[in-house]
């Protein structure tokens with residue numbers, strides 16, 4: 001079987017010299033698909049994302065992008081290879097304007113990025129309206145759009161999002177999910193951590209439940225939504 005487009009395969013590792021947080025954890029994303037990672041607080045979801053992005057050492061296992069082993073690359077080198085990452089916290093520059101945030105996102109590019117900015121403003125029209133406002137003045141949902149837009153400025157081949165709908169209302173969550181689906185349809189695979197498990201599984205082509213740094217359940221979103229054990233333990237029945 002051929003590799004998924006992006007895979008963190010059997011990753012074991014933790015922070016610095018601390019104990020292992022991940023114990024053989026695997027997460028992956030296929031072309032044109034949305035992969036969702038859910039699980040309880042402290043399960044290691046963010047840690048798994050950071051491991052895929054190269055922010056912690058994996059003692060064993062590997063990370064492969066488009067068939068290439070990138071396990072030893074720095075995060076910046078991974079961005080150059082085509083990874084876009086929106087971390088769970090501190091994902092925008094609050095004192096800079098919306099447009100400056102997007103420009104910062106293009107830091108690795110030497111070409112003209114105005115077309116990309118236009119595409120991002122088409123995807124998130126509110127950002128165009130507020131382009132000269134400090135990002136810190138925006139609502140939670142709008143800030144998340146800035147963060148996703150900033151990551152898209154590098155024209156990534158794969159987009160990783162850690163809780164893109166954290167702290168937003170259900171309506172704004174639905175809107176953000178619609179935009180994320182739109183991005184996936186352009187061919188950019190999405191690897192996304194979500195605390196809104198039920199809604200996330202509904203849009204997930206592939207889904208992972210992580211518990212204590214391990215894969216507890218894996219399947220399509222539909223399969224996990226129908227799984228008695230997953231429903232009882234993670235979806236409130």
Ligand SMILES: Nc1ncnc2c1ncn2[C@@H]1O[C@H](COP(=O)(O)OP(=O)(O)OP(=O)(O)O)[C@@H](O)[C@H]1O
Nearest residue numbers: 015018021039040041042043044045046047048088
């Ligand atoms: N920078 C860090 N240094 C040391 N330990 C950390 C660090 N970040 C997280 N941890 C530990 O790693 C474990 C997993 O945390 P992680 O943030 O990956 O969980 P999570 O599944 O993303 O949780 P949440 O749903 O709350 O975002 C926890 O025990 C946490 O205390």
Ligand SMILES: [Mg+2]
Nearest residue numbers: 045046047088
């Ligand atoms: Mg987290």
